Amino acid sequence: MGRLLLLEKANVPGIRGYEVYRREGGYRSVEKALKTMTPDQVTDEVKKSGLRGRGGAGFPTGLKWSFMAKPEGVPRYLVCNADESEPGTFKDRYLMEFLPHLLVEGLIVSSYALGSKATYVYIRGEYAWIPEILEQAIAEAKANGWLGKNILGTGFDCEIYVHTGAGAYICGEETALLESLEGKRGNPRIKPPFPAVKGVWDCPTVVNNVETLAAIVPIINNGGEDYAKIGIGKSTGTKLMSACGNINKPGVFEIDMTISVEEFIYSDEYCGGIANGKRLKACIPGGSSVPILPANLLLKTVKGETRLMNYESLGDGGFVKGSMMGSGGFIVLDEDQCVVKHTLTLARFYRHESCGQCSPCREGTGWMEKILRNIDTGKGKMSDIDLLWDIQRRIEGNTICPLGDAAAWPVAAAIRHFRDEFEWHVENPEECLVRNYGLANYADPLGVATA
Amino acid sequence: MAKFSDDKLKKVDEIVARYPAGKQKSALLPLLHLAQDEFGGWLSVETMDYVAGLLKLEPIEVYEVATFYSMFNLKPVGRYVFEVCQTGPCMIKGCDEIIEYIKKKLGIGVGETTKDGLFTLKTAECLGACGYAPMMLLGKYFRENLTPERVDQIIDECRQKAALNN
Ligand SMILES: Cc1cc2nc3c(=O)[nH]c(=O)nc-3n(C[C@H](O)[C@H](O)[C@H](O)COP(=O)(O)O)c2cc1C
Ligand code: SF4
Ligand code: FES
Numbered sequence: 203m204g205r206l207l208l209l210e211k212a213n214v215p216g217i218r219g220y221e222v223y224r225r226e227g228g229y230r231s232v233e234k235a236l237k238t239m240t241p242d243q244v245t246d247e248v249k250k251s252g253l254r255g256r257g258g259a260g261f262p263t264g265l266k267w268s269f270m271a272k273p274e275g276v277p278r279y280l281v282c283n284a285d286e287s288e289p290g291t292f293k294d295r296y297l298m299e300f301l302p303h304l305l306v307e308g309l310i311v312s313s314y315a316l317g318s319k320a321t322y323v324y325i326r327g328e329y330a331w332i333p334e335i336l337e338q339a340i341a342e343a344k345a346n347g348w349l350g351k352n353i354l355g356t357g358f359d360c361e362i363y364v365h366t367g368a369g370a371y372i373c374g375e376e377t378a379l380l381e382s383l384e385g386k387r388g389n390p391r392i393k394p395p396f397p398a399v400k401g402v403w404d405c406p407t408v409v410n411n412v413e414t415l416a417a418i419v420p421i422i423n424n425g426g427e428d429y430a431k432i433g434i435g436k437s438t439g440t441k442l443m444s445a446c447g448n449i450n451k452p453g454v455f456e457i458d459m460t461i462s463v464e465e466f467i468y469s470d471e472y473c474g475g476i477a478n479g480k481r482l483k484a485c486i487p488g489g490s491s492v493p494i495l496p497a498n499l500l501l502k503t504v505k506g507e508t509r510l511m512n513y514e515s516l517g518d519g520g521f522v523k524g525s526m527m528g529s530g531g532f533i534v535l536d537e538d539q540c541v542v543k544h545t546l547t548l549a550r551f552y553r554h555e556s557c558g559q560c561s562p563c564r565e566g567t568g569w570m571e572k573i574l575r576n577i578d579t580g581k582g583k584m585s586d587i588d589l590l591w592d593i594q595r596r597i598e599g600n601t602i603c604p605l606g607d608a609a610a611w612p613v614a615a616a617i618r619h620f621r622d623e624f625e626w627h628v629e630n631p632e633e634c635l636v637r638n639y640g641l642a643n644y645a646d647p648l649g650v651a652t653a
Numbered sequence: 654m655a656k657f658s659d660d661k662l663k664k665v666d667e668i669v670a671r672y673p674a675g676k677q678k679s680a681l682l683p684l685l686h687l688a689q690d691e692f693g694g695w696l697s698v699e700t701m702d703y704v705a706g707l708l709k710l711e712p713i714e715v716y717e718v719a720t721f722y723s724m725f726n727l728k729p730v731g732r733y734v735f736e737v738c739q740t741g742p743c744m745i746k747g748c749d750e751i752i753e754y755i756k757k758k759l760g761i762g763v764g765e766t767t768k769d770g771l772f773t774l775k776t777a778e779c780l781g782a783c784g785y786a787p788m789m790l791l792g793k794y795f796r797e798n799l800t801p802e803r804v805d806q807i808i809d810e811c812r813q814k815a816a817l818n819n
Binding site: 289291292295330366370386547550 | 721741744782783793
């Protein structure tokens with residue numbers, strides 16, 4: 203079992219409450235940072251840790267913090283991205299629900315480093331029971347002197363507020379999130395200017411994911427170098443994975459990024475293997491936006507090496523033969539799943555969530571959904587497959603925000619790796635309504651399966 | 654005319670105070686949630702105008718926001734709204750069967766409300782419970798690992814609650 207930095211105390215009874223959390227060593231990092239370090243030293247420690255943003259893009263957190271503009275007399279803000287809406291992803295929810303004080307602690311230290319006196323947690327509206335949990339933790343922290351005015355007598359003032367969204371995946375994109383926080387529609391902004399220069403209410407702003415900000419706590423407690431020793435290469439520290447689909451033990455797991463994909467799927471410590479004794483067909487390892495991989499490319503890289511659960515290894519082979527760590531939403535499909543149907547639900551998702559500002563995204567997502575629905579229901583033509591390919595290619599890179607790419611990639615990867623399955627749907631319009639294709643490239647002979 | 658109670662108005666002030674002076678527009682989403690909860694589970698034009706007044710906004714600023722976010726209902730809904738997630742991970746775990754089951758059991762289609770005004774069925778996109786699929790959002794909470802039996806229980810539970818409150 204690898205070292206746990208975030209979830210170590212998750213099962214301690216009463217850890218949601220202040221007393222137990224504090225008794226278990228909580229808020230030590232606030233004491234250490236505020237009393238013995240300057241804000242820049244905190245940022246340096248984060249740089250040393252090699253921590254990369256856990257929201258999906260994997261951008262180095264310390265570097266992002268160092269971009270924060272500091273004009274005289276202008277407030278600066280830290281905004282915590284708790285919009286968590288990428289299909290397959292439910293790890294931030296776990297942290298907020300079961301370890302609310304860990305997030306609050308991370309927020310205080312991070313606010314100190316960035317000079318944010320008012321820090322906002324933007325949480326998706328559907329997590330409607332969580333704001334109360336967070337607000338309770340915030341109130342407890344404040345009552346015990348960790349928030350408010352002149353914290354620990356250091357002169358640092360800070361408040362944390364919870365802000366609820368109202369159902370829009372796009373508000374997870376950082377500039378759309380800021381628009382939404384300003385009380386507007388969640389339309390992403392054109393960058394530059396970047397939020398670190400001009401963010402919420404035109405003030406310098408850093409947006410970080412829930413897990414990223416929680417990871418600040420062990421980094422400050424144990425030092426950046428200690429954090430960097432865990433993991434491998436540029437994948438330092440631990441990562442939360444939310445695993446779902448056809449596995450025995452769906453849930454949230456904290457992993458050391460040196461374990462293999464095979465271990466993650468089959469070990470009882472994690473997913474516990476494929477449910478019902480079925481075989482593994484495919485997996486989307488990092489949330490719905492990242493490329494789907496067939497079993498053979500998932501467990502081994504194209505070079506035949508064991509694929510590991512980290513940024514570099516999951517990305518090995520690029521977009522053609524690899525995938526991405528993304529947000530850590532690990533979706534497993536067994537032999538009975540239909541890749542066409544699954545891709546269709548994702549296309550519908552992106553069409554539903556497109557903010558509509560850019561025509562390639564607005565029109566392209568709807569068009570892809572329509573074609574995929576036709577293929578899935580036995581009304582597709584062979585030429586539709588190439589048309590789909592064409593549409594996704596035209597969306598990618600031609601939009602204001604990455605949602606366009608996120609909509610294009612799943613379609614591209616599905617066609618790239620499972621073209622035979624798409625063709626089978628077209629060639630067998632009746633049969634595809636009553637049974638699934640099975641395993642790519644070596645599906646059971648039709649006669650046997652339909653008998 | 655819809656109007657918040659004094660208690661709720663205090664809550665409004667508290668919410669507005671979270672944002673810098675002059676940035677009260679930021680309180681719009683939280684206030685629309687509050688209004689929707691308070692005034693029958695949906696936002697009428699009258700309600701939206703009222704919220705606009707509270708925040709000193711033009712009504713159009715409220716309409717354009719209310720129409721953007723999927724959680725705001727712009728038409729009346731039943732007392733209990735079942736929002737069943739239908740995205741990939743939930744589809745894998747059989748959400749389509751659950752949706753069909755609810756349709757049959759309540760005799761309504763997606764987007765419809767039962768004649769007694771008790772239930773509305775909606776589909777939703779990924780709600781962040783993919784590991785506990787199939788699932789639905791009901792009020793403030795998630796109902797996870799749904800089976801037809803669980804759905805039966807939930808419907809009974811709602812009916813009983815409604816009977817008690819009437
Ligand atoms: C369409 C879209 C949706 C996103 N959703 C989320 C989200 O729900 N949570 C999140 O932390 N980041 C999300 N991101 C990434 C954010 O834009 C941003 O990179 C991230 O919050 C930065 O935090 P990090 O550096 O700590 O990862 C999304 C990006 C895009 C393009
Ligand atoms: S890519 Fe799509 S979601 Fe992003 S700004 Fe353009 S239309 Fe909106
Ligand atoms: S796909 Fe249904 S909750 Fe995520």
